[in-house]
Amino acid sequence: MQRLFQALCVRTGGFYIVAISSLQIGTQVIYVVIMHIFVYPVVITMRSSNVYEERSLGIYAGETTPKSNHQQEKPPKTVPSSRLYFVKQQLHVQLAYDIWWLALAVIIISIVKAGSFTRDPVVYSVFNIIFETISAYGYVGITTGLPDQAYSFSGGWYSLSKVVLRAAMLRGRHRSLPVAIDKAIVLPGDYLERVEEEDAYIRMERSSEQGHGNV
Structure with missing residues (x-):
């Protein structure tokens, strides 16, 4: 029952029973994936029209007019309309949109914490930094913690690392996806x-x- 409860409460920091650092590394990787997926829209309506043009009003729907001889044939459509193409473009755009911020935050924090990594490469490992950064970016709040300490893993960081982590948290909290969601979710130009x-x-x-x- 405790395992089931903790598995369902991954997205809610403070409700886990077993310490994250005591879990198997494979479980921690799954937690990272779950926290990272949360910042993406999991339900997207696939549109076949442009909401900003006349097509959204349906004025072209069901209109069939006989073509005269002098009329040119309509050029064949080259727009890819498969769902696979749509999903691939969403993954490409969304991952490229977020991965740069996460990578930049992890790199800066790793550079600042290079001394701590040299002293204790297990506790201050790069994976723990990635875990803490994605937890902040996804606004989750769970942490691997520090040995014999009652505060989070980021509580033992330097001030610059904490500032970078806060910036990543604010960036994840105020993602600009809803601003551009109607243009077919930022499809290619x-x-x-x-x-x-x-x-x-x-x-x-x-x-x-x-x-x-x-x-």
Whole structure:
């Protein structure tokens, strides 16, 4: 029962029963993955339209008009629409968006704590620094702790390391994903340009059809 409770409370710091440092290294790695996944949107609605253009109003839906001989054929769509492509782009963009901040924080903290690592490479290992940084970035709060101490692992750091950790925590807490979520979750620029070109082509084709109809 205690193991089940702790497994369900990974995302809630202060509710774990067994000390994190006493767990197997494989379990700690799983904890890191769980804490890191939390900062990402796990449910995303896949849109096939642009919410900022006319297509979001549905004005092109279900409209089939006979083509005359002088009308050009619509160019074939080259926009990748598979779900696999969508997932790959999300992983690429989201990981690239966050991994730089985490890597920079870990590098700076590791440089500042180089002396402590030399004295005790087990307690001040790079993995423990990564664990503490991701816990702060994901706003979790669990820590590997320090031997014979009642405070967290970061409590034994220097002031500069604590400032960097706080900056990582604020960055993780105020991620700017909701600001750009409607543009298909920051899809590649060339993809958005092709979608805009399709919309422009449809508008031009409709204007041409209306002009010939009036004649």
